[in-house]
Amino acid sequence: MSIPITFTGVALVAIGGAFGSVARYAISGTVTQWLQTIAPATRFPWHTWSINLLGCLIMGVMAGFALRHDWLNQSMRLLLMTGLMGGFTTFSAFGLEALDLVLQKHWSTALAYTLSSVVLGVLAVAIGLFLSSGSLSLQR
Template identity: 40%
Template sequence: MMQTVSFVALGGALGATLRYLAGLGLLRLLGHTSFPVAILIVNILGSLLMGVFVVVAAHKGLTHLSPLVMTGMLGGFTTFSTFSLEAVNLIERGDLGQAALYVLLSVVVSILALALGMILTRGVLA
């Protein structure tokens, strides 16, 4: 158990560092933009890498590396990759209604929750 937790922690540190460096690199490359291009690119890249790893791990017997790569590294790089994987799993199982509900609730309710957190905190700190 501790070894698995250590792998998640190591992967998370690597993923978060890569996200930070990718954001800096994209900022230098593209300059400041009003649209969050760097985060969008990181989310898309993380989702692509999650898809690649899921298939490679299944075919090559590397699923034991999932805590390090999927939960840790890609989770630290972008949690959007995990969200995308769960949505695709629902779609592949034929649960299209649940997939649509999951995507809608995840995006809309998460945005609303973030806004609520900001509003409540601003009220407390004001």
């Protein structure tokens, strides 16, 4: 399905993206500060990992509510799912950090980070979808 690009759509994505980015920045900073007190020498990028999993959970919840309650029209989808969650989740940072771990030859950390992000991210979406819709189906 092709979605036409309009000024309103761009504005909704930009507004959502701004809020999502600020939320990512705040939560990531908090997680980083907390982790420095309990695991100062860790190389695992916990801040990005936690944002990605939380973002997947929230995306699943939104998808479930949208299916169950039919409240997510095209404008809300652009604002919340494309904008807010696009600004909040950090898979581009994930890719860069995973590559950095590989280039530094931290093989086991790179493998653990990559696999756990993907597997637990999919699981978090499934949990969010089930919690918000009572089903693991994306069909109405």
